[in-house]
Amino acid sequence: MVLETRPANSMQEVRNNQTPGKNEPSAEGGLTFSAEQREKIAASLSTLTTWRTLSLLYSCVNCGLCTDACHYYKATNDPALIPITKMKKLLRLIKKCRVTWNSKLPFLPKSSPLSTKEIADLFRTVYEDCTLCGRCGMACPSGINAGPIFHTVRSIFACMGKAPVGLEKPVSTALSKWNYLGLDVDDLSETLEWMAEELADELKIEDFTIPIDQEGAETLYIPHPLEVRDYPLLLTAAVKILHAADEKYTFSTIHFDTVNYAYYSGHIENMITIVKHLLHAKEQVRAKNVVLAPCGHAYRVLRWEAERNLGYRFQFKVFTFSELIDRFLREGRIKIKKDSIDVPITYHDPCNIARYGGVIEQPRNILMALSSNFVEMEPHGALNYCCGGGGGLSASGDYGQLRIQIGKVKVEQIKKTGAKVIVTNCYNCHTQLIELNEKYKLGLQVKSIVELVADSLEVSGKKNNKAIILRYFLNQDTFNVKFILNLSGNFFNHIL
Ligand code: SF4
Numbered sequence: 001m002v003l004e005t006r007p008a009n010s011m012q013e014v015r016n017n018q019t020p021g022k023n024e025p026s027a028e029g030g031l032t033f034s035a036e037q038r039e040k041i042a043a044s045l046s047t048l049t050t051w052r053t054l055s056l057l058y059s060c061v062n063c064g065l066c067t068d069a070c071h072y073y074k075a076t077n078d079p080a081l082i083p084i085t086k087m088k089k090l091l092r093l094i095k096k097c098r099v100t101w102n103s104k105l106p107f108l109p110k111s112s113p114l115s116t117k118e119i120a121d122l123f124r125t126v127y128e129d130c131t132l133c134g135r136c137g138m139a140c141p142s143g144i145n146a147g148p149i150f151h152t153v154r155s156i157f158a159c160m161g162k163a164p165v166g167l168e169k170p171v172s173t174a175l176s177k178w179n180y181l182g183l184d185v186d187d188l189s190e191t192l193e194w195m196a197e198e199l200a201d202e203l204k205i206e207d208f209t210i211p212i213d214q215e216g217a218e219t220l221y222i223p224h225p226l227e228v229r230d231y232p233l234l235l236t237a238a239v240k241i242l243h244a245a246d247e248k249y250t251f252s253t254i255h256f257d258t259v260n261y262a263y264y265s266g267h268i269e270n271m272i273t274i275v276k277h278l279l280h281a282k283e284q285v286r287a288k289n290v291v292l293a294p295c296g297h298a299y300r301v302l303r304w305e306a307e308r309n310l311g312y313r314f315q316f317k318v319f320t321f322s323e324l325i326d327r328f329l330r331e332g333r334i335k336i337k338k339d340s341i342d343v344p345i346t347y348h349d350p351c352n353i354a355r356y357g358g359v360i361e362q363p364r365n366i367l368m369a370l371s372s373n374f375v376e377m378e379p380h381g382a383l384n385y386c387c388g389g390g391g392g393l394s395a396s397g398d399y400g401q402l403r404i405q406i407g408k409v410k411v412e413q414i415k416k417t418g419a420k421v422i423v424t425n426c427y428n429c430h431t432q433l434i435e436l437n438e439k440y441k442l443g444l445q446v447k448s449i450v451e452l453v454a455d456s457l458e459v460s461g462k463k464n465n466k467a468i469i470l471r472y473f474l475n476q477d478t479f480n481v482k483f484i485l486n487l488s489g490n491f492f493n494h495i496l
Pocket residue numbers: 069070071072082083086129130131132133134135136137145146147
């Protein structure tokens with residue numbers, strides 16, 4: 001696919017622009033807390049940390065199995081970065097805050113105020129020294145997972161407006177413009193218009209249009225704003241796949257941002273406000289399901305965090321793009337050329353999509369359909385190591401250096417595969433992998449799974465006819481038609 005009508009962005013520019021305020025100092029750099037704020041944090045630590053959290057923290061049997069599970073410790077050998085060491089730091093502060101009877105008698109516990117240093121240290125632990133990846137929870141025999149525990153503490157800071165600037169700013173932009181980069185509707189419309197013209201030329205379809213705000217579509221596609229502004233070729237790739245599969249899809253001008261950095265900052269109320277706006281957009285176009293551009297935390301938020309916090313189940317399905325591609329392949333709605341890339345390819349599992357979301361087989365089905373040279377990293381899938389850019393770290397300003405250092409574990413994993421192409425399904429991971437590739441001089445091509453599939457699409461009129469006819473009958477939605485189709489599957493294969 002060659003579409004080059006916009007000047008290519010340098011990777012530096014893309015990185016600098018990834019979030020507003022990316023290069024500004026994080027809150028941690030100048031973190032100060034008034035006595036009143038310190039009191040509030042102490043009160044929150046003693047009330048917001050539930051008995052469930054406490055019982056988890058107390059159930060540690062000091063086996064040490066979480067030590068190597070964490071990429072922070074594995075990359076640095078720093079004992080302070082072992083998951084249970086980080087969690088015990090929190091436990092010490094909680095204990096300090098939960099003393100209810102402050103007696104002068106020598107044998108009774110004393111409560112003492114938390115110092116700014118203690119709070120700043122806790123801040124660093126939950127925002128900088130943990131990507132919330134959840135891998136320690138897989139290794140721990142007691143099921144202690146630092147991710148959700150530290151996320152609860154993040155919410156305490158976020159509600160006081162003390163989250164890192166790199167996370168706070170995109171959230172406030174999203175709350176005012178409904179996308180974290182502050183793009184206008186015109187930015188989306190112009191990009192889609194330009195893409196439609198390019199695709200009309202490429203696919204030789206004179207009246208090629210990209211549906212916007214079309215009512216009653218099967219799929220509402222929510223792009224990543226980076227696709228709209230900086231990676232239009234990746235957005236084109238998504239449209240090409242949707243078109244090739246003859247999917248009835250639409251974009252929305254009301255909400256065109258998958259991202260929800262309020263989840264990473266810990267501000268649940270803001271997270272839900274952003275989700276509600278997306279749900280409003282879906283209601284307006286009356287789309288059946290929602291498909292999200294590759295983004296790990298966006299998938300997590302819409303797939304289960306939102307339902308959990310809202311307290312009800314969505315009456316629609318949420319897919320990440322790799323699930324959709326896998327379904328299109330299985331239904332025969334798209335076909336891809338095998339081995340158009342003849343070098344070894346490996347796949348990085350985004351933690352929120354694989355470990356937490358269980359989307360593990362789907363990207364592998366796609367990559368094995370694409371290449372005979374697909375090599376797994378070890379470990380992979382649910383046990384995969386975080387790339388180091390998760391937990392909002394790739395957006396958190398000052399934390400850049402640490403992110404590159406802890407990415408060493410991923411670098412070693414990739415090197416062992418001998419792969420020349422690394423593929424992923426999350427823009428945060430993508431950005432981190434590009435930086436690791438540069439800093440560690442890996443000489444890799446870093447690809448989105450969407451881009452790779454779009455580049456290998458086989459557009460066949462014959463296959464499309466089959467898809468259209470099958471979908472027509474399936475849309476009749478009667479048992480009889482489906483039953484007959486099942487029986488006559490081979491017949492269809494034969495005649496089409
Ligand atoms: S959640 Fe991930 S980053 Fe955080 S302590 Fe556990 S293994 Fe380490």
